[in-house]
Amino acid sequence: MKNEALLVINSGSSSVKFAAYDVGADPTFQRIASGKIEGIGGQPRLRVAGQDGSVLEDRAISLPADPARGQEDAFRQLFEWLGGHAAGRTLGAVGHRVVHGGEHFSRPVRITPDTLAQLERLTPLAPLHQPHNLSAIRAIAALLPDVPQVACFDTEFHASQAWVAQAYALPRHITEAGVKRYGFHGLSYEYIASVLPEHLGAAAEGRVVAAHLGNGASMCAMRGCKSVASTMGFTALDGLMMGTRCGSLDPGVVLYLMRALGMTAQAVEKLLYEQSGLLGVSGVSGDMRTVEASGTPEARQAVELYVHAIGQQLGSLAAALGGLETLVFTAGIGENSASIRQQVCHNAAWLGVALDEAANQATSSAARRISTAASRVAVWVMPTNEELMIARHTQGMLPRGARGA
Ligand code: AMP
Numbered sequence: 301m302k303n304e305a306l307l308v309i310n311s312g313s314s315s316v317k318f319a320a321y322d323v324g325a326d327p328t329f330q331r332i333a334s335g336k337i338e339g340i341g342g343q344p345r346l347r348v349a350g351q352d353g354s355v356l357e358d359r360a361i362s363l364p365a366d367p368a369r370g371q372e373d374a375f376r377q378l379f380e381w382l383g384g385h386a387a388g389r390t391l392g393a394v395g396h397r398v399v400h401g402g403e404h405f406s407r408p409v410r411i412t413p414d415t416l417a418q419l420e421r422l423t424p425l426a427p428l429h430q431p432h433n434l435s436a437i438r439a440i441a442a443l444l445p446d447v448p449q450v451a452c453f454d455t456e457f458h459a460s461q462a463w464v465a466q467a468y469a470l471p472r473h474i475t476e477a478g479v480k481r482y483g484f485h486g487l488s489y490e491y492i493a494s495v496l497p498e499h500l501g502a503a504a505e506g507r508v509v510a511a512h513l514g515n516g517a518s519m520c521a522m523r524g525c526k527s528v529a530s531t532m533g534f535t536a537l538d539g540l541m542m543g544t545r546c547g548s549l550d551p552g553v554v555l556y557l558m559r560a561l562g563m564t565a566q567a568v569e570k571l572l573y574e575q576s577g578l579l580g581v582s583g584v585s586g587d588m589r590t591v592e593a594s595g596t597p598e599a600r601q602a603v604e605l606y607v608h609a610i611g612q613q614l615g616s617l618a619a620a621l622g623g624l625e626t627l628v629f630t631a632g633i634g635e636n637s638a639s640i641r642q643q644v645c646h647n648a649a650w651l652g653v654a655l656d657e658a659a660n661q662a663t664s665s666a667a668r669r670i671s672t673a674a675s676r677v678a679v680w681v682m683p684t685n686e687e688l689m690i691a692r693h694t695q696g697m698l699p700r701g702a703r704g705a
Contacts, residue, residue: 304392305332306694307382308687311396311436313428314340314367316374319687320382323392329691333385337374341367346377357381371432372439379443393448394440395694397487397686399429399536401453403478408456408693411437411449419451425478426535428573450694454536457486457493460526465620468534481538483520483530485512487686492628493525494689495682499667500626503678507621509614512684513640514631515543515586519610521617529620531613537572541609543586546576548609578602588633588640607640611647624651624677630684641670645679652676 303322306329310317319334333356335348340363348357361377363370382391395408402422409415416437423430437449458466458481466481468474489510496504508522517540521529531539531548541547549572557563557571579586582602584594591599618624627648629641638660645655654675659668671679 303389305382305386305389306392306691307394308690308694309394309396309436309440310687311371311432313432314338314342316340316371316378316436318378319691321688321691322389323691323695327695329688329695331687332389333382334687337361337378340370340374341365344370344374346381348381356385368435371435372442375436375439375443391444391447393450393694393698394444395450395452395690396433396437397454397690398433398451399454399484400426400482401451401455402482405451405453406456406459408450408452408697410697411441411451415451425482427569429536448698450690450697452487452690452693454484454486455482457490458483458520458527458530461528461530465529479534481530481533483518483527484532484536485516485518485520485530486527487689488512488630488684489520489522489527489530491685491689492630492682493522495667496522496525496626496628499680499682500678503625506625507618507623508626508628509617509621509624510628510630510682511610511614511634511644512631513540513610513629513633513637516545517542517547517631517633519613519617521621523621529617531617539609540613541581541606542577543588544574544577544579546572546580548613578606581605588637592637592639603640603643607643607647610644614644614648614651618651626678626680627653628680628682630682635665635681635683641679641681645671648677653679655679 306321306323308319315336315338317336320332321329322332323329331351333348333350337344337346339345344361344363346357346359346361350356363373400422404418419434440449468480470479492510505524509519511519516536518530518532520527537545539547554568557568577586578588578591582591582599584596584599585591591602633640641660642655645653654672656670656672659670665683667682669678669680
């Protein structure tokens, strides 16, 4: 019997990230290749790495300048590349990261015209992400109409939160219209929750805060490996300061920007999502590596503010849990910046955090404990794997006959 492959897609405004898995019999998910097409609408490039990180492809490609047509053509070229490297495997399904599942989708869903229409109605809740997630689904449906597609949501892990963790103090009819805290980065937290027992044993069931510090950044309080509270709310703008997003903000600021400064809703949206955060405060970059390396006074202040926001939110999540036993760092900054981890842990000494400086500085891509043996809070670095989570969900949504088991 031919082996099946499964493709995971994370589609953004100017890039398409992907990971291809060989689905074994158990099923096991062996990553065959991963990469991205970046620069859609600009100078597009296809980069693919093999299972061991070796470069399989890194070249400029040509795409239509119009981003929508560019994305469609990017998928055509990606499938051509995958087809040429399929080694006899057939494509069994495509799984997508979709940022918002709204109130109706608290589990992954097989894409049908009807589910796609429902997801389109959620676009105003995630204007910078949802349209690109959904246009990827449409483009692939046009290219490969017989291949099943599954949407996996960044909001779904947080569906377990209590009403008080989700509600805003707004009039009932506004809450009932769906204006509530949803939380995001759920696929990352779900993956972390899935590996907690392996690393922590019985403590996995305890009070854990996971900090997903990447371009987007949030934190999630978990108990019993389930989400109890999160820093992101109605949109992926709330909570921590991020690469280009502002994080928590007095809503009065938005009113002031519109009324007193005459900004349009579109201009405010651009300011808060794309021009704020590390970029806005440092004036240098939204990329932490560049900001940390820059050393200007503004860049140092940007890092200070970033760390300060994490400390404030950590206190809030510890309150939601009634204490803290484990703190997990993950994603690009959480996994790689010893300096940010050091500053966050230093500020969290009041919670019982004691960092092992040598363990924190050690470079490793494996999950590891970085707190001292005496620390009342165990601090860990755990690499996240949202793609694997999507692959597992996608396979789980296929009819038994199509699972190759
Ligand atoms: P992600 O969205 O998870 O890919 O994370 C991207 C963020 O991680 C960017 O801000 C990068 O600058 C940051 N990052 C990656 N490696 C490092 C590093 N070694 N030190 C500091 N920041 C890093």
